[in-house]
Amino acid sequence: MIRVAFLKLTSCSGCLNQSLVALLSNEELLGKFEFAYFTELGLLTEDYFDILFVEGSVSNSKQEKELREFRKKSKTLVALGTCAVQGGIQSLRSGEDVEEVKKTVYPFPDKIDIYSDPKPISDVVKVDFAITGCPINGDAVVNFLRKYDVGGLPLILPESVCCECKRNGLTCVMVAQGTPCLGPVTVSGCGALCPSFQRGCYGCYGLRTWDLDKTRLEKFFDKLLKLGAPESMIQVIARGYGYRSYKYVRRG
Amino acid sequence: MSHLRTQPLVRVEGEGEIAVVVDGNNRVIDVEYHITEAPRFFEYIVRNKHFTIVPDLVSRICGLCGSSYELGAARAFEVGFEINVPEKIEKYRVMIHLAERIKSHVLHIGFLNLPDLIGTRTFMDLEKRNPEIFRIIINLVKTSEFLMKSLGGRIHNVVPIQVGGVSKLISREEAVKLGKLMRDVLAPSLEKFADFILSLETYPDEKQELVLCTVLEEGYPHMSTMIECNDTRMPAYEFYEKTVEVIQRDNKTALLYKLNGRPYVVGPIARFNKNRDKLHPMTIDLLRQYGWNRKLNNVFQGAVARIAETHDAMIRILEFLENYESISTSGVLKPVTGSEMNLCVNAIEAPRGILYHRYTVDKYGLITEANLVTPTAQNIAALEEIGKHMVLNEVLNENILDTLRKVAVAFDPCISCSVHSMRVKIVKKY
Numbered sequence: 001m002i003r004v005a006f007l008k009l010t011s012c013s014g015c016l017n018q019s020l021v022a023l024l025s026n027e028e029l030l031g032k033f034e035f036a037y038f039t040e041l042g043l044l045t046e047d048y049f050d051i052l053f054v055e056g057s058v059s060n061s062k063q064e065k066e067l068r069e070f071r072k073k074s075k076t077l078v079a080l081g082t083c084a085v086q087g088g089i090q091s092l093r094s095g096e097d098v099e100e101v102k103k104t105v106y107p108f109p110d111k112i113d114i115y116s117d118p119k120p121i122s123d124v125v126k127v128d129f130a131i132t133g134c135p136i137n138g139d140a141v142v143n144f145l146r147k148y149d150v151g152g153l154p155l156i157l158p159e160s161v162c163c164e165c166k167r168n169g170l171t172c173v174m175v176a177q178g179t180p181c182l183g184p185v186t187v188s189g190c191g192a193l194c195p196s197f198q199r200g201c202y203g204c205y206g207l208r209t210w211d212l213d214k215t216r217l218e219k220f221f222d223k224l225l226k227l228g229a230p231e232s233m234i235q236v237i238a239r240g241y242g243y244r245s246y247k248y249v250r251r252g
Numbered sequence: 253m254s255h256l257r258t259q260p261l262v263r264v265e266g267e268g269e270i271a272v273v274v275d276g277n278n279r280v281i282d283v284e285y286h287i288t289e290a291p292r293f294f295e296y297i298v299r300n301k302h303f304t305i306v307p308d309l310v311s312r313i314c315g316l317c318g319s320s321y322e323l324g325a326a327r328a329f330e331v332g333f334e335i336n337v338p339e340k341i342e343k344y345r346v347m348i349h350l351a352e353r354i355k356s357h358v359l360h361i362g363f364l365n366l367p368d369l370i371g372t373r374t375f376m377d378l379e380k381r382n383p384e385i386f387r388i389i390i391n392l393v394k395t396s397e398f399l400m401k402s403l404g405g406r407i408h409n410v411v412p413i414q415v416g417g418v419s420k421l422i423s424r425e426e427a428v429k430l431g432k433l434m435r436d437v438l439a440p441s442l443e444k445f446a447d448f449i450l451s452l453e454t455y456p457d458e459k460q461e462l463v464l465c466t467v468l469e470e471g472y473p474h475m476s477t478m479i480e481c482n483d484t485r486m487p488a489y490e491f492y493e494k495t496v497e498v499i500q501r502d503n504k505t506a507l508l509y510k511l512n513g514r515p516y517v518v519g520p521i522a523r524f525n526k527n528r529d530k531l532h533p534m535t536i537d538l539l540r541q542y543g544w545n546r547k548l549n550n551v552f553q554g555a556v557a558r559i560a561e562t563h564d565a566m567i568r569i570l571e572f573l574e575n576y577e578s579i580s581t582s583g584v585l586k587p588v589t590g591s592e593m594n595l596c597v598n599a600i601e602a603p604r605g606i607l608y609h610r611y612t613v614d615k616y617g618l619i620t621e622a623n624l625v626t627p628t629a630q631n632i633a634a635l636e637e638i639g640k641h642m643v644l645n646e647v648l649n650e651n652i653l654d655t656l657r658k659v660a661v662a663f664d665p666c667i668s669c670s671v672h673s674m675r676v677k678i679v680k681k682y
Binding site: 012013014015016017018020025035041042059089090092093102105106107111112134138194196199231232233235 | 412
């Protein structure tokens, strides 16, 4: 049996639930993979793991320590979801004064132990594979486990949500209806969900970086604003879901 | 001399800890349930964001009840800006919400609660002990997943719900197909599962005096701007902003909520005990067959309320799908010309209880302030009181920790909902 662990950091448990449902729906996998550590199921064996899935970003020293310890016990580490891969939606507070942030929520803000910016897990440990999404597509986890079982890893196609729209035969919501859509700059994997529901993508799989540069990205954002997108839509990808990539793209 | 002993809280959503304080004779003198979840400051990050994108943002608060957040927020803005959602479209959104209730309850009973009821360590042990129920649970999870995906695109962070309506509805053909699948697959599995859960004789029966709060509605509680607490009724705004006390304990990220100094309970048991006569007649029949058409005595019987709600939701969705008419959705969003400061308030019954939203929006449509109160945050005080009452003055042993853990699981705390209220009255505990 291949031993699998699921570790949760700062996150919503959504990717864990998605993985759990996907795994339980594939009986042939249940015969090959064994859940060793999964607090939601009450499983707490901590000796060693073949695969460690990590959900969530790192937002305090306690989590950082826990993550390092789990990494030592694991052969392969998979970052699960946009939070683990890029920092996630909670990155929207990055760059702000953390003391101010705490004050908006807590009567005693100084008691709260929290980093000023949430970190993607690759800031702390070596990551072997990344599955992005908010939430991840359960099929991606199943795909990963099947490939792992035969000794390989899934191939990653560097493409945008647009490619999925084309493959699914969907009419472009931006071209045909003038609906602002982040699909062209967003990592694929969801199956073009939002356009299939007649709305624009809002970037929850994170910003694509392979072939974007600062000028082209800014031109694209300008276009969205002209189509009537609220400024917040751009903030959600540039400072939220795609925070790390955006910082990287802006440098180059 | 006192010392503190903690153990991780398992079989709950998110991360928490139970702290038991004992005296020199090892007797329990205090119990605290801690949420160790790191906060994500949603009330801060929605600030300065346009209200139209807020439902998608707040749905990320919870990986299990995201649609409650989405719909709750969308409705808050619709109330605040007087946007009318056509009745049929509203009904579609309610169905997504009911589908989520099925998904969440099935996951809770099956994966988290059932091991306590039948005395196994985890859900996975069930595979050998009762393979039939194991398969049924998996089957229910799969079908509820399919239902969520068909209506909302994915299991959580559903796609179509937007301020003003939905972006797209399924077609009549899709609805009929889905209805058939539910009748053929979901309904029989759920019947067997209900039979199993309602026939269990392992529920403790001692009476607990609970203050029960729900949203106030004509039908079974769903969504409203009014709250009912035991027999007192008041607007949600008054209840959450002026009446309940908010307490932050030392070094803790979770806030506690109390009403007149007392804990109160939200969620399935509150909805069931106050409104079970409003469940679908077929559900009431089902309960009658097993002798459960009565008030539940304590939180450990919560699985009964969850089964009843799951059954009720399934029948309502079936009826909806089998009588489905396609509706055009063109132009759900209206441009908003709000006043200087708009107050947008709503309360929705998430699977675990009342979820309160309050947003203040400026004339540009940007959020200036938000207050979100989650069901679990409201239940923590009650959870603690009940747990403490059960073990106080007993000598510490493994059974005590086990009891305290069972109390937590019975409440189904979803501590991933790491948003917290930002106001107001501070009560010193010590």
